[in-house]
Amino acid sequence: MRPISLKSIYLSLLIALLLQMLPWAGFGLMLRPDFVLLVLLYWLLRSPQICNIGTAWLVGLVIDLATGSLFGQSALAYALTAFFALSYQRRLALFNTWQQSSYVFALLLLTQITIMILKLFAGGESPGLVYFLPSLSGILLWQFVIFSRIGIDSHAQKN
Amino acid sequence: MPRAMQHQHPPAFFVRGPSPFARLVFFIALSLALMAIDSRLHYLTEVRQGFVALLHPLQLLANTPTNLYLDAKEYLVTHDTLMKDNRKLTKKVLEQGAELQRFRALETENAHLRSLLGTAQTLKQPAKLGEILHMGRDPFTHKVVVNLGARQNVEAGEAAVDEAGVIGQVTRVYPFSSEVTLITDKELAIPIQVERNGLRAIAFGHGRDTTIDLPYLPANVDIRKGDKLITSGIDGVYPIGLAVAEVTQIERNPDSPFAHIVAQPIAGIENHRQILLLSIPKAETPTGLTVETKNKPALTPTEHAPH
Numbered sequence: 001m002r003p004i005s006l007k008s009i010y011l012s013l014l015i016a017l018l019l020q021m022l023p024w025a026g027f028g029l030m031l032r033p034d035f036v037l038l039v040l041l042y043w044l045l046r047s048p049q050i051c052n053i054g055t056a057w058l059v060g061l062v063i064d065l066a067t068g069s070l071f072g073q074s075a076l077a078y079a080l081t082a083f084f085a086l087s088y089q090r091r092l093a094l095f096n097t098w099q100q101s102s103y104v105f106a107l108l109l110l111t112q113i114t115i116m117i118l119k120l121f122a123g124g125e126s127p128g129l130v131y132f133l134p135s136l137s138g139i140l141l142w143q144f145v146i147f148s149r150i151g152i153d154s155h156a157q158k159n
Numbered sequence: 160m161p162r163a164m165q166h167q168h169p170p171a172f173f174v175r176g177p178s179p180f181a182r183l184v185f186f187i188a189l190s191l192a193l194m195a196i197d198s199r200l201h202y203l204t205e206v207r208q209g210f211v212a213l214l215h216p217l218q219l220l221a222n223t224p225t226n227l228y229l230d231a232k233e234y235l236v237t238h239d240t241l242m243k244d245n246r247k248l249t250k251k252v253l254e255q256g257a258e259l260q261r262f263r264a265l266e267t268e269n270a271h272l273r274s275l276l277g278t279a280q281t282l283k284q285p286a287k288l289g290e291i292l293h294m295g296r297d298p299f300t301h302k303v304v305v306n307l308g309a310r311q312n313v314e315a316g317e318a319a320v321d322e323a324g325v326i327g328q329v330t331r332v333y334p335f336s337s338e339v340t341l342i343t344d345k346e347l348a349i350p351i352q353v354e355r356n357g358l359r360a361i362a363f364g365h366g367r368d369t370t371i372d373l374p375y376l377p378a379n380v381d382i383r384k385g386d387k388l389i390t391s392g393i394d395g396v397y398p399i400g401l402a403v404a405e406v407t408q409i410e411r412n413p414d415s416p417f418a419h420i421v422a423q424p425i426a427g428i429e430n431h432r433q434i435l436l437l438s439i440p441k442a443e444t445p446t447g448l449t450v451e452t453k454n455k456p457a458l459t460p461t462e463h464a465p466h
Contacts, residue, residue, distance in 0.1 A: 018217060018221050020296070021214075021217060021218055021221035021293075021296075022221050022224070022293075023222055023225050024293070024294065025294045029294060052182070053179060053182040054182065060190075065207060065210045065214070066211075067295075067296035067297055068211075068295070068296065068331065068338060069296075069297060070198055071193040071194060071196070071197035071203055071207075072189070072190035072192075072194040072197065073190075073194060075186070076186070076190035076191070079182075079186040079187060079190065080187065083179055083180070083182075087179065118194070119299075122194075122198060124299070124300075124345075125299075125345055125366045127299045
């Protein structure tokens with residue numbers, strides 16, 4: 001297995017941020033998956049020794065700045081998700097694809113719920129069920145990770 | 160000997176630093192502190208501005224695909240549609256030219272009357288034409304980001320309008336861009352007046368739909384369906400008489416002392432790429448007024464002193 005360099009992690013995160021910053025509008029904006037979170041989860045589950053809770057927190061902070069939301073909102077949600085992602089990371093090799101997908105889906109939902117709760121505390125209005133669409137599109141994107149060669153499963157099998 | 164020492168202090172099998180839970184607690188505490196500082200103390204405005212300026216090239220890069228697409232679409236417009244547009248616009252210019260002449264005459268007359276009455280002159284508000292870079296990142300807040308920033312002398316609080324009416328207000332200014340909160344956002348309130356009878360009220364964005372609410376009006380208030388709401392100009396931010404919304408729904412519930420009034424914005428809140436930012440009139444009127452009021456009590460004693 002090729003060792004993963006920090007450069008590739010940050011480059012992929014930057015590309016994800018670029019995707020997130022595309023001028024989405026209307027329904028596309030509603031449906032837009034959280035690209036940065038997906039890439040972050042991929043690295044968290046693949047190489048937790050390089051990409052850790054601190055990385056997740058920092059990335060969340062960048063997202064807060066880019067979206068203009070309250071400082072630390074996404075940072076907190078990402079750090080929490082990273083914690084839960086890492087706590088089962090070692091068992092991931094035993095999961096089959098369905099278990100892995102549902103695990104990642106739960107993590108995506110956790111992030112969104114955390115952000116929603118923080119926004120409600122900050123005085124936002126409760127959004128409808130549409131709010132959770134990005135998790136759905138996110139898990140659909142995750143299928144590419146599972147079925148392509150970069151999948152975390154194959155990495156585990158190689159080891 | 161070294162073997163015994165190794166036995167006594169086995170090297171850590173996994174070099175991991177602090178435990179994940181400790182890290183989590185640390186970072187959660189840090190984010191909570193940051194949130195408190197940002198929301199209550201507003202110390203981080205400069206940090207945010209600097210960072211968004213750094214992100215600006217990335218934003219431009221992200222916008223290139225759509226810009227290229229739009230350019231290509233513009234380039235491939237047929238001669239026929241161009242001619243049609245040209246004819247339509249020429250007609251519109253002629254019509255508006257006639258109206259503008261009348262407006263100029265009225266404006267001079269108004270200024271004259273105001274000077275006769277001795278009231279404060281209405282201030283001119285120069286406008287800057289901006290282009291929308293992208294919608295807000297969060298689909299649940301109604302915000303757009305415009306390509307004018309502090310470098311173009313945009314200030315927070317400026318009104319954003321299009322040719323039909325008010326769109327919103329500039330809420331955050333970055334060096335090269337600024338954030339406009341739309342009138343449909345829950346956070347934005349705008350002082351309005353009913354065009355038909357001059358009734359004043361404050362309109363709030365609804366938040367979830369693209370509508371505007373008029374809360375805190377009594378159930379027997381004189382508002383009808385189809386009434387046009389215009390800016391009252393009381394805040395000194397929006398000029399008087401800009402169209403804001405049209406009343407679409409009125410519910411008078413006998414249980415509640417307030418009427419539930421919903422209005423639909425007139426401006427094309429989600430269809431335009433170009434919007435105008437109106438500068439805030441410099442605080443000449445208030446200072447002028449305070450000078451007058453300061454002068455008055457100063458004058459009256461001297462007037463009264465001889466008597």
